[in-house]
Amino acid sequence: MGALVFNALSAASTSSQIEVTRQGQVTERFSKAVEHLGAAGIDVRLGGVYALGRVMRDSPPDQASVVEVLSAFVRNKAGTAADSVADAPAARAAVRQPGTDMKAALSVLARRNPKHDAPGQRTDLTRTNLSGFDLRGMDLHGADLGGADLRGANLRVVNLSGADLGFANLAGADLLLADLRGAQAFGAKFTDARLDDAHLENARLLDLTGAHVNEGTTGLQGRRP
Numbered sequence: 001m002g003a004l005v006f007n008a009l010s011a012a013s014t015s016s017q018i019e020v021t022r023q024g025q026v027t028e029r030f031s032k033a034v035e036h037l038g039a040a041g042i043d044v045r046l047g048g049v050y051a052l053g054r055v056m057r058d059s060p061p062d063q064a065s066v067v068e069v070l071s072a073f074v075r076n077k078a079g080t081a082a083d084s085v086a087d088a089p090a091a092r093a094a095v096r097q098p099g100t101d102m103k104a105a106l107s108v109l110a111r112r113n114p115k116h117d118a119p120g121q122r123t124d125l126t127r128t129n130l131s132g133f134d135l136r137g138m139d140l141h142g143a144d145l146g147g148a149d150l151r152g153a154n155l156r157v158v159n160l161s162g163a164d165l166g167f168a169n170l171a172g173a174d175l176l177l178a179d180l181r182g183a184q185a186f187g188a189k190f191t192d193a194r195l196d197d198a199h200l201e202n203a204r205l206l207d208l209t210g211a212h213v214n215e216g217t218t219g220l221q222g223r224r225p
Contacts, residue, residue: 026059030066037073045101049073053108056116064118070105071124077102079129081149081169095152096132103138110139110159122164131169141179161199180206181219 029051036048049070056066077099098106109123123143131151139159146166156176165185172192181201191210200206200219213220 026055026062030055030062034069037069042099042101046104049101049104049108053111056108056112060113060116063112063116064121067109067112067117067121067123070109074102074105074109074123075125075128077105078125078133081127081129081147094132095134095154097134106138106140109143110141114142 033048033051033055036044036051039045039048052066052070056063106123123140125140125143125145125148127147128145129149130145130153131149132153133150134154135158136154136156137158140163141159142162143160144164145160145168146164148165148168150168150170150173152172153170154174155170155178156174157178158175159179160183161179162182163180163184165183165188167187168185169189170193171189173190173194175193175195175198178195178198180203181199182203183206184204185207186205188206190206190208193208193211195208195211195217196214197216198213198218200217203219208220
């Protein structure tokens with residue numbers, strides 16, 4: 001009987017030590033990956049992005065921290081809406097190509113398991129300057145883009161389902177075939193935005209005054225084009 005108790009305690013102690021070691025390894029991987037995000041070389045930054053993606057998959061409790069770090073990385077790469085000229089015409093928004101590292105970060109964020117997010121957590125792109133960015137085909141579902149500058153952005157076939165676009169500026173944006181189902185866009189501007197063949201089902205508080213739509217745009221009931 002004593003031997004059984006001793007063996008059980010030994011096994012519990014060993015298991016506890018293994019878990020402590022594993023957590024230490026995860027912390028080390030996380031720290032190194034974050035350091036790589038600030039490197040000068042694009043290959044090192046990409047390695048940091050994908051390393052954080054692996055940390056997120058291997059250690060679900062650390063996902064919330066990874067989401068915050070990668071969201072901040074994207075915001076830093078793009079700049080803030082305060083850096084742009086808020087009242088400048090959409091036509092003047094310079095065309096910008098997102099860096100490979102920025103696109104990788106957005107892809108990693110889009111592929112995560114939402115069950116492991118912190119309560120109410122979203123990809124945080126609030127007040128981000130995305131004006132003129134070519135984001136064709138990107139997956140931004142559920143992202144918080146509140147107050148973001150998206151003037152003149154190429155958002156063709158972008159997945160914005162469930163996204164928060166409150167007070168975002170999408171003047172002149174190209175949203176051809178974009179998915180806005182379930183998006184919330186209170187106070188957002190769509191002047192001269194192209195929404196041909198876009199999906200607007202269950203989108204909330206979407207005022208399409210001045211936007212361009214066609215018969216292929218779905219979910220237009222009660223909205224003002």
